[in-house]
Amino acid sequence: MDETLSRDGTSIAYRRRGDGPPVILVGGALGTAATEAPLATLLASRFTVVTYDRRGRGASGDGGPYAVRREIEDLAAVAARAGGRVSLFGMLSGGALALEAQAAGLPVDLLAVYDPPYTPGAAGLLYKSRCTAQLHRLLSQGDRDGAVALYLSRTGLPGTTIARMRQAPMWPGLVALAHTLAYDDTLLGDGALPVGRLASVTARTLVVSGGSGSAGTRATTLALAAAIPRARHRTLTGQTRELAPQVIAPVLAEFFARDVFAGRATAEAP
Structure with missing residues (x-):
């Protein structure tokens, strides 16, 4: 794996695969770059796919104390190495991090998240x-x-x-x-949807939920999509929190293929 330095000097390990528009995969709790490798391999035929060890995991460092802004800075450092403007896919709490980073101004073209585990209500x-x-x-x-x-x-x-x-x-x-x-x-706060910050998300966003997840999770993802200005929602039949890479890969490939997406962007704009 290669490494880059975050703003506070923490070393963040990352790996590139493939060639094409840059896509960064942001893992969830207890995940590492290795966890995202099967999905990265499936996408690498069309994109430059970057996986990385989030702060405190795998080969990355862990400068403290923890703050969400430091994780955003970590992701920004990886994005800079990937080419500046990137697309993101965040799994579970990694989706929450991706949303926070884009709301904070990280230059992102397209953003997809899967079941960020907020617990509103x-x-x-x-x-x-x-x-x-x-x-x-x-x-x-x-x-x-x-x-x-x-x-x-x-x-x-x-x-x-x-x-x-x-x-x-x-x-x-x-x-x-x-x-x-x-x-x-800490990243998920008190569990409520951060509606105010989500209103600052400018990237076109795909919010994905698993069709075999709970009714509460589906309702949360629908509310999440409604809170993001340029978002749409999609349900993947039969999927749970253990999302199958071969199921999500073609969905992401279609969404992140800018030449295909651009041709229908006007028609689909909210």
Whole structure:
């Protein structure tokens, strides 16, 4: 992997694949550049696809203390190496980061996000508050294993599945990233949709949700699309939080193909 320096001097590791218009994949909680490799490989025949280890993960550094603006600066540094104006795809909390970065002024042509895990509504905000408190308690006690299990349970995995994962070779790698769960938690704020900031998103945006996700998640993505000035919504039948790369790849390829998109931009403009 190559590396670039963020504004605060933190080293951010990234990898390029393919050739064409630049697309950066922004991973979600407990993800690294390696997590995004299958999707990057599928897109690399048409785009220069950049994957990177977000702050505190994989080969990247972790200058502290954590702040959302530092993650935005990290992404800006990677974008500069990719060619300046880029397109972004953010998975889950990576989608929230992509939205925050574009709202803050990162030059982005096209932006796609998949199920950013906001939890609006009174019940959702209370749930987020309780999970945040529990996460920080576990991390402050040094219980990284418990923090990962908490996150996985929040994604809907049953306890029996988490117990099996604890015995799998992948588990130590997840535990090594446990401290970054607090970063993603901070990124999502209190769980409410940041409507004011979303109004500043200028990129044409595709908000994607999984057809087999919860009704609440779908409602959140619809509200998200409504809050972004130039956004449209799409549902992928049969998909859950575990999004299949071979399903999302053709959707992104169509959306990010600027020559195709430009020809119909006027007709589709909100």
